[in-house]
Amino acid sequence: MLQSILDHYNYWIAIFLMMAGFYIVVARGNLVKKLVGLNIFQTSVFLLYITMGKVTNGTAPILDSRFQVYSNPIPHVLILTAIVVGIATTALGLALVVRIRESYGTIEEDELDLADGET
Amino acid sequence: MNGLITSLLAYLSAHLPALQVVVPLVAAPLCLLAGRAGLAWIIAFTASVAATAIAATLAYLTFHNGVIHYDMGGWAPPWGIEYVVDTANAFILLLVSAIATVVLAFSPASIAKEIRPGSQHLFYCMFILCLTGLLGITVTGDAFNVFVFLEISSLSSYALIALGGQRKALTAAFQYLVMGTIGATFFLIGVGLLYMMTGTLNMADMQARIPALQDSRPVLAAFAFITVGLALKAALFPLHLWLPNAYAYAPSAVSAFLAATATKVSLYVLLRFTFTIFGAKFAFLDLPLHWALLAPAVIAMFAGSFTAIFQRDIKRMLAYSSIAQIGYITLAISLASSAGIAAALIHIFNHGLIKAALFCAMGCIFYRIGSTRIENMAGLGQQMPWTMTAIIIAGLSLLGVPLTAGFISKWYLVQATLQADLWWLVLLIALSSMLALVYVWRLVETMYFKDPPPGREAAGEAPLSMLLPTLLLAGANIYFGLDTRLPVSMAESAAALLLRGQLP
Numbered sequence: 001m002l003q004s005i006l007d008h009y010n011y012w013i014a015i016f017l018m019m020a021g022f023y024i025v026v027a028r029g030n031l032v033k034k035l036v037g038l039n040i041f042q043t044s045v046f047l048l049y050i051t052m053g054k055v056t057n058g059t060a061p062i063l064d065s066r067f068q069v070y071s072n073p074i075p076h077v078l079i080l081t082a083i084v085v086g087i088a089t090t091a092l093g094l095a096l097v098v099r100i101r102e103s104y105g106t107i108e109e110d111e112l113d114l115a116d117g118e119t
Numbered sequence: 120m121n122g123l124i125t126s127l128l129a130y131l132s133a134h135l136p137a138l139q140v141v142v143p144l145v146a147a148p149l150c151l152l153a154g155r156a157g158l159a160w161i162i163a164f165t166a167s168v169a170a171t172a173i174a175a176t177l178a179y180l181t182f183h184n185g186v187i188h189y190d191m192g193g194w195a196p197p198w199g200i201e202y203v204v205d206t207a208n209a210f211i212l213l214l215v216s217a218i219a220t221v222v223l224a225f226s227p228a229s230i231a232k233e234i235r236p237g238s239q240h241l242f243y244c245m246f247i248l249c250l251t252g253l254l255g256i257t258v259t260g261d262a263f264n265v266f267v268f269l270e271i272s273s274l275s276s277y278a279l280i281a282l283g284g285q286r287k288a289l290t291a292a293f294q295y296l297v298m299g300t301i302g303a304t305f306f307l308i309g310v311g312l313l314y315m316m317t318g319t320l321n322m323a324d325m326q327a328r329i330p331a332l333q334d335s336r337p338v339l340a341a342f343a344f345i346t347v348g349l350a351l352k353a354a355l356f357p358l359h360l361w362l363p364n365a366y367a368y369a370p371s372a373v374s375a376f377l378a379a380t381a382t383k384v385s386l387y388v389l390l391r392f393t394f395t396i397f398g399a400k401f402a403f404l405d406l407p408l409h410w411a412l413l414a415p416a417v418i419a420m421f422a423g424s425f426t427a428i429f430q431r432d433i434k435r436m437l438a439y440s441s442i443a444q445i446g447y448i449t450l451a452i453s454l455a456s457s458a459g460i461a462a463a464l465i466h467i468f469n470h471g472l473i474k475a476a477l478f479c480a481m482g483c484i485f486y487r488i489g490s491t492r493i494e495n496m497a498g499l500g501q502q503m504p505w506t507m508t509a510i511i512i513a514g515l516s517l518l519g520v521p522l523t524a525g526f527i528s529k530w531y532l533v534q535a536t537l538q539a540d541l542w543w544l545v546l547l548i549a550l551s552s553m554l555a556l557v558y559v560w561r562l563v564e565t566m567y568f569k570d571p572p573p574g575r576e577a578a579g580e581a582p583l584s585m586l587l588p589t590l591l592l593a594g595a596n597i598y599f600g601l602d603t604r605l606p607v608s609m610a611e612s613a614a615a616l617l618l619r620g621q622l623p
Contacts, residue, residue, distance in 0.1 A: 042300070042304055052314070082266070085266075085267070085303075092296065096281055097293070104286065
């Protein structure tokens with residue numbers, strides 16, 4: 001039982017980060033903190049993909065006569081794309097936060113709701 | 120010379136599935152470089168007309184000659200990304216690109232009013248990029264590629280919504296960004312788990328390998344993640360919270376485009392994953408997807424329509440009405456019969472026409488009176504008769520009155536429901552349509568039978584460049600209510616293809 005939990009430690013890390021990130025997104029009212037939470041949430045999925053590509057005793061996937069077992073490079077390549085998407089999302093989110101701050105003067109969710117309720 | 124043209128045409132027609140995405144994709148940076156609104160519009164409009172022509176050709180070819188497979192970059196699947204066009208996605212491609220073209224024709228005057236001059240070319244850049252994403256999601260036969268295009272369309276739609284005039288557009292866009300990213304990430308987790316188990320990203324290969332893995336936990340988890348992620352993007356109740364503000368505060372042209380296409384494409388992906396990849400037997404017999412979709416669908420039908428009745432802002436009212444309409448579509452999907460899938464696809468098409476027409480009409484009204492709040496619209500019926508005609512036609516279509524496209528939707532929906540022996544659902548469909556009657560009537564009553572508020576100048580019609588596309592969309596609602604050959608034959612062929620005789 002314990003061994004099986006320890007053997008899958010990469011998944012536990014991914015799940016922990018995923019839940020932590022998700023919690024920050026839901027529970028924090030500060031828009032920048034929400035974005036940070038979103039980032040942690042996405043990063044956990046990156047880890048899930050990257051660790052999935054590891055083959056036990058496999059080397060880096062560079063053809064060489066001395067090695068027979070290679071790790072799977074495809075998940076890494078996929079996650080490269082997802083990282084770019086994550087950066088774009090963060091950049092766009094931060095740009096929105098800047099504009100929100102300019103027009104509302106705050107980036108706290110409850111104060112934003114209050115400001116919208118009055119207008 | 121003739122030989123050159125012939126060989127060029129042969130070359131182009133061999134690459135139609137790629138061009139469907141590449142043409143708008145190339146147009147997007149060109150719009151950015153154009154730097155001026157007029158030039159950017161010409162580029163975007165040309166690309167969108169080309170995309171519509173390509174989609175129409177693809178729809179014709181798939182309908183008559185069967186499925187088209189295209190290896191991106193000449194790399195054979197499963198190593199390369201494969202584009203697969205069949206009647207199901209050709210139908211959606213046609214809807215998305217045609218709506219984009221009409222909305223782009225509508226845009227210049229509307230955008231000139233709603234977006235400050237310096238950023239108008241950016242609007243066209245984002246718009247055409249969003250179109251690229253939506254077309255890409257639809258045309259691809261690769262599960263990870265769906266995620267990439269999903270994010271292209273999502274990121275550009277967040278930016279489009281943020282272009283709205285009021286500051287609430289910013290918070291609406293931010294809220295959509297957070298929820299949309301969670302949805303897309305859920306989808307990504309699902310695809311990752313599927314890849315882990317099947318070792319492939321190609322949809323056809325996944326379909327072949329999943330039956331052997333049906334009982335494995337990761338496949339079950341993948342199914343759950345993908346369904347929830349897509350339901351979030353499709354704004355299926357109770358994951359619809361991002362939608363009302365996003366549609367209400369976006370520029371009119373953006374609301375019209377997104378309401379008619381964005382959620383529909385997510386529903387298409389849901390259909391594709393449920394029926395083609397996981398298989399109807401897995402989703403509906405081994406797992407309770409029927410109830411998991413039916414219950415939120417019924418709640419959406421009532422909650423959406425009911426909330427719509429109390430909205431003062433008509434764009435927001437239409438947004439809530441969209442949530443209800445998405446309920447009808449998911450209800451049809453939950454029946455998991457060929458009649459049900461056909462009804463879902465027909466309603467995807469018809470609802471696209473209805474909502475595009477209504478949001479364009481709201482754009483016309485906003486152009487003249489600078490507001491879409493109901494109290495400001497009193498007495499507009501006499502002042503903007505043609506816009507009102509469009510609203511009434513599209514409104515009747517929304518209710519499902521005979522001779523309109525909406526009636527065809529309801530007809531097939533009710534037939535599919537009766538075929539499944541769910542007569543009480545027919546009752547619920549009729550009841551919720553009554554709620555739609557209430558909010559459509561409220562609008563008509565205000566505009567025709569109330570006096571204009573004092574102090575408002577007499578508003579004329581919006582410019583022809585806005586009015587004609589709006590009337591065209593309204594006219595399409597009547598046309599497809601009379602001549603149903605295109606949507607019905609495409610949808611029925613698509614339903615047979617998606618279901619593949621998997622369920623009795």
